[in-house]
Structures are given as structure tokens and as C-alpha cells.
Amino acid sequence: MLLSKTLRSSTLKxxxxxxxxxxxxIFGLLGYxxxxxxxxLYQISDRPISAESALLTKVYAxxxxxxxxxxxxxxxxxxxxxxxWYLLVDHSLDYVAGNVKSWPPSLRATEGWSTLASVAWQSxxxxxxxMRVKHQLLPDGDHLVLGRDIEYLDRFGRRVTIGLASAAIxxxxxxxxxxxxxxxxxVARIEAxxxxxxEIMRSGLGERIPLRGTGDEWDGLAENLNSMxxxxxxxxxxxxxxxxxxxxxxxTPLTRMRGRLERACNQRLDLSxxxxxxxxxxxxxxxILTTFxxxxxxxxxxxxxxTAAFRNTDLSEIVREVVELFEPAAEEAxxxxxxxxxxxxxxxxxxxxxxxxxxxxxxxxxxxxxxxxEVWIAVARCTDEPVLSICDQGPGIPIEERTHVLRRFYxxxxxxxxxxxxxxxxxxxxxxxxxxxxxxMADNSPGLRIELHFPIPRRAVPSTFDQQEQSWAIGINRL
Numbered sequence: 096m097l098l099s100k101t102l103r104s105s106t107l108k109x110x111x112x113x114x115x116x117x118x119x120x121i122f123g124l125l126g127y128x129x130x131x132x133x134x135x136l137y138q139i140s141d142r143p144i145s146a147e148s149a150l151l152t153k154v155y156a157x158x159x160x161x162x163x164x165x166x167x168x169x170x171x172x173x174x175x176x177x178x179x180w181y182l183l184v185d186h187s188l189d190y191v192a193g194n195v196k197s198w199p200p201s202l203r204a205t206e207g208w209s210t211l212a213s214v215a216w217q218s219x220x221x222x223x224x225x226m227r228v229k230h231q232l233l234p235d236g237d238h239l240v241l242g243r244d245i246e247y248l249d250r251f252g253r254r255v256t257i258g259l260a261s262a263a264i265x266x267x268x269x270x271x272x273x274x275x276x277x278x279x280x281x282v283a284r285i286e287a288x289x290x291x292x293x294e295i296m297r298s299g300l301g302e303r304i305p306l307r308g309t310g311d312e313w314d315g316l317a318e319n320l321n322s323m324x325x326x327x328x329x330x331x332x333x334x335x336x337x338x339x340x341x342x343x344x345x346x347t348p349l350t351r352m353r354g355r356l357e358r359a360c361n362q363r364l365d366l367s368x369x370x371x372x373x374x375x376x377x378x379x380x381x382x383i384l385t386t387f388x389x390x391x392x393x394x395x396x397x398x399x400x401x402t403a404a405f406r407n408t409d410l411s412e413i414v415r416e417v418v419e420l421f422e423p424a425a426e427e428a429x430x431x432x433x434x435x436x437x438x439x440x441x442x443x444x445x446x447x448x449x450x451x452x453x454x455x456x457x458x459x460x461x462x463x464x465x466x467x468x469e470v471w472i473a474v475a476r477c478t479d480e481p482v483l484s485i486c487d488q489g490p491g492i493p494i495e496e497r498t499h500v501l502r503r504f505y506x507x508x509x510x511x512x513x514x515x516x517x518x519x520x521x522x523x524x525x526x527x528x529x530x531x532x533x534x535x536m537a538d539n540s541p542g543l544r545i546e547l548h549f550p551i552p553r554r555a556v557p558s559t560f561d562q563q564e565q566s567w568a569i570g571i572n573r574l
Contacts, residue, residue, distance in 0.1 A: 106281045110274035118270070122263065129255055136248055140227055141208065147179075148229050148241050155233060163239075164192040178244035180226065186236035193240075202240065206231050210245070225249045284313045288320065300328040333502060345386070348379035386518070404445045407552065410481050411436040411474045413446060417453045418472060421461060429467040432457075436474040440481045443552045444530045452526040453483065455519040456545055460487040464542065481549040491543040497536045 155163040160183075167181045171194050182193035190196055201211055211226050228242035287305060294302045303324060304317040355372045418434050425432050442449070460470045464487035471486040492500055501524040527534050527547055535546040 107274055107278035110278060111271075114267070114270040114274060118263070118266065121266070122259070125259055125262075129252075129259070132255075133248065133252060136251070137227070137245075140243065140245055140248065141229075144227065144229050144241060144243055148231060148239075151239060151241065152231070152233075155239075160191070160235070160237065167192045180242045182238075182240040184238045184240075186238075188238065191237065195240075198238075199240075202228065202230065211242070281313075284317075288317070295324070300324060300331065336502065345383055348382055352376050352379050404447075405443055406446070407441055407443055408446045408449070410440040410442045410449070410483060410549070411438065413450050414453060414472060414474050414483065417450060417457055420454065421457050424458075425461050425470070428461055430461050430464055431469045433469055433471045434473075435471070437476060440474050440476055441552050442481050442530070442549050444549075445526075448526045448529065452523045452547075453485075455523050456485045456547075459519055460485050460489075460543075463487065464489040468542075477548075479551050481552075483547040483549075484544060485546075486539045486542060486544040488539070488542040491538060491541065492536060501534070 151163060151166065154166045158165070163183065167183060170176045170179065170181060180194050182195045182198070183191040184198055185191055188198045199211060202209060207230060209228050209230065211228055225245050225248070226242040227245045227248075228240055230238065230240045233239055291302050291304045303321045306314050306317050306321075308314070355376055359369065359372055414436055415434065418432050422432060457470070457472065464470055468488035470488075471484070473482075473484040473486075475482055475484075500520050502521060524534065530549060532547050532549045535548065537544045537546070
């Protein structure tokens with residue numbers, strides 16, 4: 096099964112294409128090297144033949160045919176010239192002198208260089224030899240052919256040819272094995288991803304792609320896909336919890352409204368009772384509409400629909416406005432607000448969303464802080480990074496609950512009887528994520544310290560305010 100997929104894979108086809116192209120380049124280079132080497136060796140072997148030919152021609156010019164015959168016989172008697180052969184014939188190609196008795200049939204009658212093979216040069220030779228010969232026409236019409244054994248060049252050529260052929264076969268086998276192995280490994284990893292995908296479609300998001308611990312690109316891909324599956328599973332679980340929480344939180348006001356309407360339908364009430372019933376019903380409907388508006392706004396922020404409104408803004412100025420807005424509510428609750436802000440702390444973002452997020456944090460600090468306590472609000476630049484810090488003196492949030500309180504509708508057990516719908520910190524988390532800021536929660540001993548760390552502003556983002564969005568600025572401050 097895996098082998099058949101490997102043989103059909105595009106990776107294997109591509110590997111073979113590269114192997115063929117690489118082989119063609121390598122063999123072309125080796126062929127050129129072989130041709131150049133043999134050519135060079137031929138040139139080296141031709142030099143002594145050319146020198147000997149020049150000497151014979153000089154002797155012929157001074158001593159005539161007899162002088163040339165004498166020199167040829169002297170050469171044949173010398174053991175050093177055992178691998179040489181000489182042939183002097185007249186204009187009719189009849190033998191005159193030399194160690195070859197007849198004109199070689201394969202030798203052309205024109206002057207120049209030739210390589211003759213499979214000719215028994217010497218009488219009684221046990222095997223055919225390969226000779227490199229030079230033929231020249233003498234002034235009186237005689238033909239002089241001078242040659243030398245080049246069997247060593249033939250042996251070299253045969254060995255190089257065998258070596259190249261062997262190397263080609265071994266290279267092709269290794270390349271094919273490497274291509275199949277690499278393709279099989281890739282197909283195996285892809286098949287593992289496909290199998291996990293099929294299992295996820297069949298049974299749910301609980302499956303993950305196995306890692307081999309090699310740290311290669313396949314493990315990197317598997318880690319990214321597993322992270323994506325974790326995020327998808329988290330979002331699905333969040334949506335499920337939101338659905339459950341919406342159903343739970345809306346059931347009570349809807350049940351109250353139904354009871355009032357049923358009582359109004361079945362009983363005769365005076366005008367004041369009707370008005371009270373209608374007002375209570377409107378109040379419950381406002382609570383439901385506020386919840387849905389908050390959910391819609393958080394969804395819009397998480398979808399990053401508001402990035403077009405980003406511009407340079409002063410975080411200190413926004414915090415001062417928030418503190419000014421909440422001072423009456425703080426005085427009424429007996430809480431004192433303490434503000435510490437640098438003169439200017441620039442950030443890049445949506446001013447309205449930042450205002451709402453900070454308002455929620457300040458409102459939570461006032462509501463959940465200690466009675467007649469203090470709330471500290473500080474804005475500063477820490478290594479040029481804008482940081483907003485809000486501290487209270489309340490009971491704080493347990494460490495194991497700090498990641499959960501950022502979810503929609505999540506409320507601590509002690510806060511379930513207080514007004515609210517559990518969407519305030521969800522809005523803060525959505526705004527922070529939109530601005531690439533991260534939230535840090537820590538103990539204030541006593542109380543809670545929440546910090547928003549914003550990225551260093553790198554450039555201005557000019558933008559105009561969307562007038563339709565300004566209606567959100569103050570609409571939902573206390574979720």
C-alpha cells in the first residue's frame with residue numbers, strides 16, 4: 096500500500112527528474128575530462144613519432160634512399176625501438192625496407208596521422224596491436240610510414256570506460272534508492288497526517304499528529320498542525336461553553352418575563368401593577384440586549400474588524416479620562432483612586448476600544464476591591480514598552496482561575512450573586528489581543544494586580560475616527 100503510493104508520488108517523480116539531470120551533467124563533465132585526457136595522451140605519444148619522422152626525412156635528404164634504409168635497419172636492430180615499426184615502399188607500394196612486409200590495407204595513401212587497430216604488424220605476432228602512425232610522401236615518390244604501439248592508451252581508455260560505466264550504474268542505483276527512500280519517508284509522514292485527519296473527521300478533535308522527535312521540517316509541520324488543532328479545539332470548547340452560558344444566563348430573565356406576562360394574561364391588574372410589570376420586563380429585556388451587544392462586540396474585536404481605526408494615541412490621556420469618569424462611582428463606594436501616569440505614553444491602537452478595556456478594569460477594581468480601600472492606576476514606559484497597571488486591595492483571583500476569568504461568561508463562585516454577566520474581562524482580553532498586548536495577573540498582597548503590556552510603537556498609523564463606532568465608546572463600560 097505504502098510502496099504503491101510512493102511509486103505514484105510526485106516527490107519520487109521529481110527526485111528522478113533531478114537524478115537524470117544531475118547524471119547528465121556529471122556524465123557530460125566526465126566525458127569531457129575523458130576526451131581531454133585521451134587527447135592529451137595522444138599529443139604526448141605523437142611527439143616522439145614527429146621527432147623520429149623529422150630525423151628520417153633529414154637523413155633521406157642528405158643520404159637518399161640508401162641512407163634512409165641504413166637508418167631504418169639500424170633502428171630495427173636497437174632493442175629500444177621494439178615497439179616501433181617502419182615501412183618504406185616505392186610509388187607502387189612495393190616493399191623496400193622496414194619490419195612490416197606489406198602495405199596495411201586500412202592505411203590511407205594520403206599523408207597525415209592515423210590510428211590503426213587489429214593489424215598484425217609483425218610477422219608471427221600473437222595478437223593484434225593498436226598503432227599510432229604517421230604517413231608522409233617522399234620527393235622521389237616513395238612512401239614512408241612510421242608508427243608506434245599505443246596499446247597502453249587503449250588499455251587506459253578501456254579502464255576509464257569500465258570505471259565510468261560502473262560508476263554510472265552504481266550512481267543510478269544509489270540515486271534510485273535514495274529517491275525511493277526519501278519519497279517513502281515523505282509519503283509515510285503525509286499518510287500519518289492524512290490518517291490523523293481522517294480520525295479527527297471520524298471521532299473528533301482529540302487526535303494529534305505523532306511526532307518522531309527528529310526536529311526536521313515534518314516535525315515542525317506536525318507541531319504547527321497540532322497547535323492549530325489545539326486552537327480549534329479551544330475555540331470549539333469556548334463556543335460550547337458560551338452557548339451553555341448564554342442559555343443558562345438568559346433562562347432566568349426569560350422565565351421571569353414569561354411569568355409576568357402569564358400573570359398579566361390570567362389576572363385582572365390595575366394600571367400601576369401593569370406599569371410595574373412592563374418596567375420589570377423592559378429591564379430584563381435591556382439586560383438580555385446588553386448581553387447580546389457585548390457578545391457581538393467581542394466577536395467583532397476578535398475578528399479584527401477594528402484595525403482600520405488604529406492611530407497614534409496617548410495611553411496616559413485615556414487613563415486620565417477613565418479615572419475622571421469613575422471618580423464619582425469610586426467616591427460613592429468609598430474607594431479612593433490613585434493615578435500615576437507619565438506625561439506621554441504613546442501607543443498605536445483604537446482609542447475607543449482602549450477606553451472601554453481600561454474602563455472595565457477600573458470598574459472591576461472598584462467593585463471587587465476592599466470597601467473603603469484604594470485602587471492604584473499607573474501608566475509608564477518600561478524599556479520603552481507601554482505598561483498599564485491596575486491594583487486593588489480585594490480578595491484577588493486564585494492562580495488556577497486567572498486563565499479562566501478571561502473566558503466569556505466565566506465568573507468566580509463568590510461573584511455569581513453580584514450584578515454582571517461575566518463578559519468584562521473577555522472584552523479586555525479581546526482588545527489586548529487585537530493590540531498585540533499581553534495581560535499579566537499577579538498578587539498585590541492583598542488584592543490583584545493586572546498589567547497590560549503593549550508593544551513598542553514603531554510607526555504612526557494615521558486614521559480618522561469612524562463616527563458610527565463612537566457610539567460604542569461609553570455604551571458598554573460595565574459588563
